[in-house]
Amino acid sequence: MPDTEFCFIINPAASGGGGNRHWSLLQELLDAAKVRYCYHVSQQKGHCAELTRNALQGGQRNFVAVGGDGTANEVLNGIFKEISLDRQEVTLSVVPWGTGNDWASYYGFSARPEACIDVLRSGVTLKQDIGKVSYTNASGQPANHFFLNCAGTGFDSFLLEKMGGGGGRRLRYLLYLLKCLVSYRATPLRIDIDGDELEYLTTLLEVCIGDRAGAGMRFAPRASADDGLFEVLLIDKLSTAQLIRSLTYIYNGRIDEHPAARRWRSPRLAVAAHAEQFFHCDGELVGRLPIRLEILPRAVSIMIPSAS
Incomplete structure (x- = not known):
């Protein structure tokens, strides 16, 4: 060019x-x-x-x-x-x-x-879906935030909060990951998806466009970033020991085989919690629940390596 x-x-x-x-x-x-x-x-x-x-x-x-x-x-x-x-x-x-x-x-x-x-x-230029999150900001005003890869709440937001946000070196991230694995406790989430109102005691909720987040955790191994649908992953309550053992499922792309995993594909959903809880977009804390998420199909043009 x-x-x-x-x-x-x-x-x-x-x-x-x-x-x-x-x-x-x-x-x-x-x-x-x-x-x-x-x-x-x-x-x-x-x-x-x-x-x-x-x-x-x-x-x-x-x-x-x-x-x-x-x-x-x-x-x-x-x-x-x-x-x-x-x-x-x-x-x-x-x-x-x-x-x-x-x-x-x-x-x-x-x-x-x-x-x-x-x-x-x-490079090759193609179009990708993006996610839009609607929420209420710290000033009490309606707000929107957009994401390229993944949004979520639960354990990963707890980790980011304890770290003081994202950023830093990978070793720092892994040290906080181990510390938070011991201290995190599952929380109740209310989810409205495809007309169904559901409630779960939740370890993790990830709403994915790409296939991975959290420095290589493969939350959505079958994800396609231009199909107009989120890959939604929810992990039920796990003990600390179960959570540590579950990391292999997340890193090797076999998370759908985990007995605590629930999966949906949808273009929109709403998430709320009984207690104050943060959510993140692309690994950065943005605000607190409740939120509404919708996908914007093929909304951004990206330039990627030709070998992709």
């Missing part, structure tokens, strides 16, 4: 500062390949969305998120909250320098700087 200008939105804190350390090398490669580009560096959480909106207003249309799932999510929300925009003109890609990189892994993105050049030169 020789005449295309790409706008890089950089999260310098992603993966413990890895995005900041590697950016100069990627710049050298972009210059050598004569790629037209501009870039903006975020200063704090939420800034990537603001930078994206500003760039859109300045005429930019081809975005590359430099960071992890949370960075890509912020760029996505910058795109979808710019209401005057014709989104058919916009593309989104990623340089996966975050902690989990689950959305990037689904499409086979590589973290090598050279691979980024290959994507920009010969």
Whole structure:
């Protein structure tokens, strides 16, 4: 795409500062390949969305998120909250320098700087579903948030809350994971899906577009990101020992075989809880239940590796 200008939105804190350390090398490669580009560096959480909106207003249309799932999510929300925009003109890609990189892994993105050049030169552009979450924000106002890969509540939101949000190195994530496995207790959730009102004592609820989340946990091994349906996974109450033993099912893609797993495929659902409970989008805490989720079919254009 020789005449295309790409706008890089950089999260310098992603993966413990890895995005900041590697950016100069990627710049050298972009210059050598004569790629037209501009870039903006975020200063704090939420800034990537603001930078994206500003760039859109300045005429930019081809975005590359430099960071992890949370960075890509912020760029996505910058795109979808710019209401005057014709989104058919916009593309989104990623340089996966975050902690989990689950959305990037689904499409086979590589973290090598050279691979980024290959994507920009010969990548494939296709359309993907995105999820929309409607909720009430901390100010008591109706709000929306969008996600590329996965939204959920239960154990993973508890983990993110204890960590103080997403981000950091993978080792930090795993240490908190082990600590929270011991302290987490299942909570009652009310779910309205396909006209059925259900209630379960729930360890985990994941609403998936891609096949994995939580740094490689395969919650939806049969997921297709452009079929217009969420893959919904609910795990019933488990003891600490059962939860630890269940990790193998999640990592090896056999979660549907677990006796505590319940599965639905649907374009929309609503989730509520008896007690205050957080939910996340793409591994970042967003707000509290209750929420309504709906899928927006093939709503975003993404540029991915040609080998995908």
